[in-house]
Amino acid sequence: MIERAVILSTGDEIMTGKVVDTNSNYLADKLVENGIDLVAVITTGDVPERLEWAWRTAIAMSDVVISTGGIGPTVDDLTTETVARIAGVKLVRDQASVDHMKRLFASINRVMPENNLKQADFPEGAEIIPNPLGTAPGFRLPVTLSGHTSELIVLPGVPREMKPMMENWVVPWLQRNRGTDKIIAMRIFQTFGMSESALDQAVAGLIKPDEARVGLRASFPQISLRLTVEGQPGEAERKLEELAERVRGKISEFVFAEGDVSMEEVVGRLLTERKLKLAIAESCTGGLIGHRLTNVPGSSNYLLADFVTYANEIKAGILGVSEQTLRTAGAVSEECVREMAAGARKRSGADIAVATSGIAGPDGGTPDKPVGTVCIALDSDRDQVSRRYQFRGTRDWIKLLSSQVALDWIRRFALGIPISESALFRR
């Protein structure tokens, strides 16, 4: 019965600060999602006695050890032989794995180096965990030390290979072996525009502590809300859907997506569906809005142009912002962004345009317009909206938050919900 886990992360590149260990974070998240208690994460380098200590320590404290790294083809890769030595079994070669590796190398027209064969050796009695994307399969092996048994799950360190193995093999295995017939149903809402405390309070009013586990995670500038319900199959999903409906009913306009979806993906999908063409005019965000939208494949379906008009002469010459506006209201003003948006739409023939202008800092602030003053406008044949915000934070935060508000305005416009309510962070 699997209740307690230890994560083991090995490799000199982590121990020398060369690589940030994001695997452990990912695995911790998966364990929490599946109701397993993570006791500790132990990280050590490719030194035989340290690896042996780490494995023995991990086994003693857990029902399952999930390890990443150390199963590559080089002499530094010691995980498999360390596990076999601790388990007191010999290594046996798996012909299916040899064949899989040979096919992988053949598919890129290369001869498999002899040392790769090592990756087809497994401790006797191990169950092989297939690795469709790489040469090194993983394995599962139960090991008993001093009367206590722990299940060892050995995965490669390359995140691109490890994650699908975790999702397709290890998570279902964990669920089958949790020693309960209950399942865990989970839903993630991506929100923008409410503060963490406002969101916390809103959800606390909707969901009682015994109905679901509620987790908020701020990854600036958005906050995700995770609901987890444990229960009998069928029943847990029904309960979750009921709670999800309550959340949608209360904060729907701030939920921009359900699941692992970014704001730029949502905006791209909405514009594509509604066949709307977009133009952007950026000043303080400096190209970030365009960059974010073009990170999503298919952005050429709706994005016509992004005019990053950093100098005032360009705002005037390219977008037609009036000399009068620049002289009296200034480049950071609602008047200016309204003219920028209108000019961008006119110059490109787009259906909608958004514009930003502000003071991202750290210099350039004045008493009237301190650092963090950002004006945003949206122009269409239906709406002309503008607003002045006062943001706080470093230059990159102000850029990122401004870009997020502009994207949220486009989303709200496409959905026909009030633009003016975006990012007021009312408590």
Next chain:
Amino acid sequence: MIERAVILSTGDEIMTGKVVDTNSNYLADKLVENGIDLVAVITTGDVPERLEWAWRTAIAMSDVVISTGGIGPTVDDLTTETVARIAGVKLVRDQASVDHMKRLFASINRVMPENNLKQADFPEGAEIIPNPLGTAPGFRLPVTLSGHTSELIVLPGVPREMKPMMENWVVPWLQRNRGTDKIIAMRIFQTFGMSESALDQAVAGLIKPDEARVGLRASFPQISLRLTVEGQPGEAERKLEELAERVRGKISEFVFAEGDVSMEEVVGRLLTERKLKLAIAESCTGGLIGHRLTNVPGSSNYLLADFVTYANEIKAGILGVSEQTLRTAGAVSEECVREMAAGARKRSGADIAVATSGIAGPDGGTPDKPVGTVCIALDSDRDQVSRRYQFRGTRDWIKLLSSQVALDWIRRFALGIPISESALFRR
């Protein structure tokens, strides 16, 4: 004598996958720089018996334990009392720390909550490590268990507070207690345009293994080269400078900076110094070049405009790319980017302009122009340069690499070194 270290990282937010533990990576890096052997990183949550286990395990394996987290004001913050219990000493309140906290709260016009006083309690005999940026000071305490002594160094988990404490207090302390009068001198070179293996080979030909420790770290799209020399004060720095001269002599054009400096900072500095105004025309990079340059304060000194001309009509209408070029050579062609760069320069009155157009994928490739085909041009009254590259990777890598090449072209132009040699990745 401090030779072996263990890093201890505590906090439920790490154990539930809420936060990636970047502190441990930073600390690992600092330990390596200072010649200390990192035995293990142990991470655990805010559970008393797990914390006690983690501390006892860490002490047994090390001469120094560096811990982050668990010294906040809440009941979950258990580090200080766990350490005192293990050391067998009582907690004593430090009045200077109380006064410092009160001043901090007063400076933001708030009354200090009563529970913050906890952060002024330290195990008896501890040496306090000042925290200029936050309420919780750290401390150092030697603890002996079963005849073995380890120095415990307790720091806050907030990176912004922890890092200056590490740099200003802990690193000098480690250097004094390493049990050697040798020092470690270090230099970092930021390179772009050579492959990792080419760089490795070039440096191997210049520096013998006993002269310095050489570390390469690829953080796409650039590679940093770190030279570390251990020796007597004065002598180590002289040796390092001699080696640095050899590196500069051999690969100078690929070294865009020494120290912790980004490509966009270098470009910004060069354009500002030389009073050159820049315009950009982006297609496949979608605003990323502008975004990167405007991340650096002061970019309004040299950046006039960035025309993200995603649609062909905009390339023609705004930048004056000819219908003929778009029809025959296509938007992804050297002809097109040359016309884009020339148009951007003309429309903005800039001294230099760069342009990008390519196929970032995953769709849109053809046999003639597969995904990863990227054309780049630079236009000035001195040079007109263009080149077609074939990059490999995901959409975001192709965008990032293209933006890096364009920035490197500007750098090379400003320095008067050959543009054509950028990013050929010759082996």
